[in-house]
Amino acid sequence: xxxxxxxxxxxxxxxxxxxxxxxxxxxxxxxxxxxxxxxxxxxxxxxxxxxxxxxxxxxxxxxxxxxxxxxxxxxxxxxxxxxxx
Ligand SMILES: [Zn+2]
Numbered sequence: 001x002x003x004x005x006x007x008x009x010x011x012x013x014x015x016x017x018x019x020x021x022x023x024x025x026x027x028x029x030x031x032x033x034x035x036x037x038x039x040x041x042x043x044x045x046x047x048x049x050x051x052x053x054x055x056x057x058x059x060x061x062x063x064x065x066x067x068x069x070x071x072x073x074x075x076x077x078x079x080x081x082x083x084x085x
Contacts (some may be wrong), residue, residue, distance in 0.1 A: 003062050005040035013038040022050055024059045 009031060010021050016035035022028070027048035032039050047053040051061060060068055 003059045004056045005059065005060075007050045007056040009049065009053045010055075011038065012040060012053060013036060020054070021051075021054075022058055023052075025059055027060070 003024070005022050006019060007022055007023065008017050010017050011033040014034060014036040016033055018034055020028075022030075028050060029048060030039055030041050031049040031053070037081040039051055040053060042048050048058045049062065050056065050058040051066075056062070057066075
């Protein structure tokens, strides 16, 4: 099946739209808006920022459906980049 890799993220803070290419092997756990420099994390229940703010769900969700993605973000080093705040 064809997986869409281009997603347009909409910043919930300022409304800025930015096209991103999604990685197929990892989830994007946070996204910094290039316009207002606000950092956004997925909304509760979403696995990555593409599922929360993008026009297209992330590749693992497109293939396996919601829940088929990396549900366990509790494991450090599992592929997701977690900033140390
Ligand atoms: Zn913004």
